Amino acid sequence: MLRSARPIIRNHDAVMSKNISIKDVLAVVDGTPASLTGVDQAVAYAGLYDATLAIVVVTENLAWAAAVDPMAYAEAMEASEAQRKEHVAAVRERVAGAPVHVEVHALFEAPGLLPGLAKAEGQYADIVLVPGTGGWQSDGLRRHITEALMFAGVPTMVMPAAWRPAPITHAALGWNASLEAFRAARTVLDLVEPGATVDVVVVDSLDGDKSGQPAPGTRIARHITRHGHNALVHAIASAEHGTSAALQLFAFESRADVLVIGGYGRSRALEFILGGVTRELIAHQRLPIVFVH
Template sequence: MSSISQIKHVLVVVDGAEHSLTAVDQALAYAGMHEAALTIVVVTENLAFAAAADAMAFAQAITVSEDQRDEHLAAVRERTRNTAIEVEVHSVFEASGLIPGLVKAEGQYADIALIPGVGRWQRDGLRRRISEALLFTGVPTVILPASWNPGPIDHAVLGWNASLESFRAARALLNLAEPDARIDVAIVDDPGVESGEHRGGVQIARLFARHGHSGGVCPISSSGKDTSAVLQNYAVEQKADVLVIGGYGRSRALEFVLGGVTRELIDHQRLPIVFVH
């Protein structure tokens, strides 16, 4: 790991249930690698709001919710005992609809946010909404597969389409990648392949080279497959450490029309995926 890491404050968001605790371990290792402070936000849905019309049901629901919050906080705090880095653990305990906005506010003060991926939450809908909310902070947000072992980024694949989000992702990658890293600029179904223009891919690859990185432009044919799957398959085949992509935050209807590349990548991870909005 470079001694001049730009990562000084890491945020990880979990629900604190048993299947989320490996993400706490991953976050501890990642923050330790960067000698960064770590904030762990443990989110718990307050079920009492759904039972507000019935006083007895409300009381029972709030007791159950509070007990779960306390249990999950205790489990996460136990997981962080005796760590050598600065760690803060606190709870977000609210109605499910309010939690993503509160987490978004937390993300605004971090250098990078980590989110455990599919299968590591009690309720997957909450995971998805939190992931989408963090995209709007502008902080690089990493969706973590359970198999990830934190390490330096020596090889990254950048999904490129010359959009503003792609430029932001490229800039973020300059801060995340190790010196002399290999960065492949992957362009799916690029109309500039025959002319050699690559929709700006050559210029961004040249910028990486000027910063001391190797790699180049890698045009890829989708062959009719989803762009999200094509990018992930390419990154996995190339044994990249991460896939980096400009995340699109749009309305649900428009995202559906566009094919939902961002949403598909949020919902399916074969390697760590870094989103930058």
């Protein structure tokens, strides 16, 4: 039997957002005790926008691995089904009395099918929330589901356990002028509060103004400013940290509420081989990170 403390984040303690872009929030969790902080965060985040919250509880059906042995298959199915019911019950108990409308349902399939099913769920949300490192029983499944959701075209926020949702008044935007970065910039406009500060962060493009063209990041900062925000361009070097660490360190030390980046500008296969920025940020979070593909 799962037992856990009552939610540590209460929605009515937060200031209501003035942003009206968020109406459907999806959270994907596995229902284990480690994921319940993510459930609290999702309730609080949806409450900021008076949005509807759907929570999908994913449970791996391990019975397929014992399919060659009818007796072992039946036992594995029974155990997996019991785990599914326990995880869903834990999440439903956690959201009891939530100040927003919450729907909870389960995805119960072979591990290889769960990311694709989660991707389909994400197509009907304004944003998807996923607990970050340490918030899942299987970190490999967490990563696969996060990637799948990203490729659904929905902004996907990975939440560190210490994060307390609040209106976003300061965002950092990772910028490299790629198609994914342009989409990330548009997502920033949907996520932040009116008059927010937006740091446009350019990594390792310190000499981009020598050609007589505007310095990297200048034009997107101008566009964001025309939407009523205070946009500033910051050119930083990755140095020994690498691009992902440099981006996250800048956002964290600047006290940004969130880091928004365009995810997977190259193919996933190439990113896997080269150790891409997206994969590294999915693996480690110091603040909430929103991935946009």
